[in-house]
Amino acid sequence: MAQLDLRGISKSFGDTAVLRDIDLSIGDGEFLTLVGPSGCGKSTLIRIIAGLEPQTAGSIEVDGVGIDHLRPHERRVAMVFQSYALYPHMTVFQNLALPLTMARLTMAERLPLVRLLSPRRRRVMAGIGQEVGAVAEQLQIDRLLDRRPAQLSGGQRQRVALGRAMVRHPAVFLMDEPLSNLDAKLRVHMRSELADLHARLRATFVYVTHDQVEAMTMSDRVAMMHGGRIIQLGTPAQLYDHPANLTVAQFIGSPTINLIKGRIGTDGAVEIPGGRIDLATGLPAGAEVTVGLRPEAVVPAPLAPAFQDPVRLPARLHRRENLGPEQILHFDLVGAEKAGLTCRVMGNESVVADEPVDLLFEAGACHVFNAAGERVALPATPASGRPPVRSVAPLIGGTGA
Amino acid sequence: MQATLPTRTASEGEVSPAAAMIRRMTGLFFVHAFLLAGAVFILLPFVWMLVTSIKPPEEVFSAELSFWPDRFYGLENYGFALTAAPVLRFALNGVIVCTGILVVQLLIAIPCAYALAKLQFPGRHLLFILVLLALCIPIQVPALPIYVALAWLGLLNTYFSMMVPFFLSVFGIFLFRQFFRSFPDDIIHAARLDGMSEFEIVWRIVTPSAWPAIAAFSVFSIVAHWNDLYWPLIVISDINLAPPPLGMMYFADAETGSNYGALTAAATVLTAPLVVTFLFARRRFIEGITMTGVK
Numbered sequence: 001m002a003q004l005d006l007r008g009i010s011k012s013f014g015d016t017a018v019l020r021d022i023d024l025s026i027g028d029g030e031f032l033t034l035v036g037p038s039g040c041g042k043s044t045l046i047r048i049i050a051g052l053e054p055q056t057a058g059s060i061e062v063d064g065v066g067i068d069h070l071r072p073h074e075r076r077v078a079m080v081f082q083s084y085a086l087y088p089h090m091t092v093f094q095n096l097a098l099p100l101t102m103a104r105l106t107m108a109e110r111l112p113l114v115r116l117l118s119p120r121r122r123r124v125m126a127g128i129g130q131e132v133g134a135v136a137e138q139l140q141i142d143r144l145l146d147r148r149p150a151q152l153s154g155g156q157r158q159r160v161a162l163g164r165a166m167v168r169h170p171a172v173f174l175m176d177e178p179l180s181n182l183d184a185k186l187r188v189h190m191r192s193e194l195a196d197l198h199a200r201l202r203a204t205f206v207y208v209t210h211d212q213v214e215a216m217t218m219s220d221r222v223a224m225m226h227g228g229r230i231i232q233l234g235t236p237a238q239l240y241d242h243p244a245n246l247t248v249a250q251f252i253g254s255p256t257i258n259l260i261k262g263r264i265g266t267d268g269a270v271e272i273p274g275g276r277i278d279l280a281t282g283l284p285a286g287a288e289v290t291v292g293l294r295p296e297a298v299v300p301a302p303l304a305p306a307f308q309d310p311v312r313l314p315a316r317l318h319r320r321e322n323l324g325p326e327q328i329l330h331f332d333l334v335g336a337e338k339a340g341l342t343c344r345v346m347g348n349e350s351v352v353a354d355e356p357v358d359l360l361f362e363a364g365a366c367h368v369f370n371a372a373g374e375r376v377a378l379p380a381t382p383a384s385g386r387p388p389v390r391s392v393a394p395l396i397g398g399t400g401a
Numbered sequence: 402m403q404a405t406l407p408t409r410t411a412s413e414g415e416v417s418p419a420a421a422m423i424r425r426m427t428g429l430f431f432v433h434a435f436l437l438a439g440a441v442f443i444l445l446p447f448v449w450m451l452v453t454s455i456k457p458p459e460e461v462f463s464a465e466l467s468f469w470p471d472r473f474y475g476l477e478n479y480g481f482a483l484t485a486a487p488v489l490r491f492a493l494n495g496v497i498v499c500t501g502i503l504v505v506q507l508l509i510a511i512p513c514a515y516a517l518a519k520l521q522f523p524g525r526h527l528l529f530i531l532v533l534l535a536l537c538i539p540i541q542v543p544a545l546p547i548y549v550a551l552a553w554l555g556l557l558n559t560y561f562s563m564m565v566p567f568f569l570s571v572f573g574i575f576l577f578r579q580f581f582r583s584f585p586d587d588i589i590h591a592a593r594l595d596g597m598s599e600f601e602i603v604w605r606i607v608t609p610s611a612w613p614a615i616a617a618f619s620v621f622s623i624v625a626h627w628n629d630l631y632w633p634l635i636v637i638s639d640i641n642l643a644p645p646p647l648g649m650m651y652f653a654d655a656e657t658g659s660n661y662g663a664l665t666a667a668a669t670v671l672t673a674p675l676v677v678t679f680l681f682a683r684r685r686f687i688e689g690i691t692m693t694g695v696k
Contacts, residue, residue: 052590073596085587089609102596110601164591 002171009058020228031205035215036225078165082177086149093145100128246373258293292367295344301358310360454665482667491648506570514577535571562636580614616685645671
């Protein structure tokens with residue numbers, strides 16, 4: 001159990017800066033996810049925490065004590081790799097026992113033949129055998145202990161990799177995209193298992209993924225990385241409801257947020273193709289803005305939402321994806337070239353194609369970003385933020401994986 | 402969609418199953434005939450050696466060419482070869498020298514190759530270039546200084562003197578380096594996190610995965626040094642230390658010079674261990690060659 005602090009971590013390969021001045025405090029027992037597109041530096045950061053790569057600048061502390069000078073195995077961290085990284089020629093038991101034998105046996109006791117001379121070795125190995133057995137039982141891999149990794153399925157290898165991390169009782173678990181080699185169904189299953197595991201172990205988890213669904217469903221907090229920086233740190237709900245900039249808004253949420261280019265009119269309202277939105281942005285008239293609308297905030301008029309004073313945009317249905325409990329509707333805006341809006345609506349009542357309909361949304365549901373892509377703070381209105389009676393988790397989880 | 406697919410007309414080549422079968426068979430026939438011709442070309446000298454080793458002298462020198470001997474003379478030839486010269490002693494010398502060279506080569510080449518393939522250190526590329534350059538230096542170049550050094554140390558006429566120039570195998574370093582490059586970094590990272598030292602990673606994690614490469618390299622190394630005449634000729638004058646080719650030379654020099662039946666019998670005895678080794682390592686050897694991209 002440990003608090004992990006990163007202070008001013010930077011990393012560059014030659015002239016290429018991969019990480020720029022990362023400051024991050026991860027609380028004891030917290031599940032923190034580093035999320036971002038590939039190449040954003042998240043894997044490099046987790047390798048630096050593990051001690052597998054040296055940082056160019058900055059320091060790492062566990063419970064207030066610097067660990068920069070420690071070698072990987074002295075850092076009380078364990079890592080689960082995307083490729084599982086099991087030792088191919090060892091059985092599952094040997095894979096699980098290896099971290100313990102390395103820690104508890106002397107060099108001589110690990111040598112072939114010489115080790116037979118040590119009476120202590122047998123005692124230690126018996127203890128290790130018990131611990132490995134206990135972990136294997138927890139992960140339901142106790143029947144596979146004699147097999148080699150090549151004889152296991154992807155999900156089983158994943159569990160062995162997890163078990164190898166667990167036997168060491170590390171203070172911090174580092175996970176580098178552990179689910180991305182699994183098929184979609186297994187990934188959803190392992191997501192909940194990992195969340196359970198975290199609840200049971202109460203260890204600090206640092207989890208790297210490029211999959212925003214994993215980030216949203218498992219984490220206490222999410223750090224979204226881009227271009228070697230953390231561009232937003234917060235709870236999944238904060239990132240979803242209050243994205244700090246366009247990059248976060250576009251990355252988090254599936255289907256992707258709707259973005260409409262607009263500009264501030266003379267009266268201060270936001271003018272968009274086909275309509276205007278009454279919002280006090282505080283920006284000068286003529287300023288370019290981008291309006292973001294989550295798909296569930298936009299509703300076609302025939303489905304009659306109880307919005308007060310909604311914005312109306314005429315549109316035409318272009319494509320419809322029925323997901324069972326909900327449907328994703330893709331509309332083309334009437335009168336705006338190549339501009340479209342995506343709606344997510346519950347149920348599967350049909351909206352007639354080819355007939356123009358009005359799309360409704362409330363001004364309070366809009367996210368406004370300035371020309372630099374930064375979020376513009378809006379004065380709170382009673383109906384602000386998000387549409388009523390919609391919770392985030394099922395909406396995201398439903399289409400995920 | 403179907404309408405837009407190009408449709409084949411019967412005149413264009415509607416092939417009946419029987420015709421297809423015949424075409425396939427003739428193709429296979431020619432391919433195999435070609436391969437068999439190549440195999441015969443390569444195997445004929447060996448077969449001729451085997452046949453000669455069981456022929457009596459008058460048949461070896463007879464003007465007409467006969468493949469199979471009229472009179473089986475194998476026992477006499479092999480008996481003479483084994484008693485007139487210490488042929489088994491030559492074979493044992495060959496085993497000692499080849500094993501010694503191979504073990505030390507592996508002990509040195511594997512860690513070197515791991516360092517070149519997986520460790521980051523300044524000068525890594527320069528070192529690798531030096532390894533590649535060293536591949537171009539034949540043994541004849543350093544022969545003289547090594548001979549002088551061995552003579553000065555009084556080590557001529559020892560097993561050690563036969564082995565020492567070959568302890569560092571740049572070819573081995575190169576071959577293993579190519580093989581290790583494809584070894585997953587994550588497994589090495591995991592081993593570091595589990596507390597293994599670099600040497601333990603080399604011997605306990607990386608080497609067990611390298612058996613195909615080790616087998617391939619072993620075949621190269623054993624064949625090269627079993628058949629080496631040049632270096633033993635320089636450092637060995639004691640017939641009891643002679644490896645196979647040098648022993649064969651001594652054997653041929655004596656009064657047996659024209660007894661081809663006995664000579665080929667001795668050659669057969671001295672070639673057999675190589676053939677057996679290769680048969681055992683064959684599959685791994687081929688894996689190793691194909692996986693390292695070294696041909």
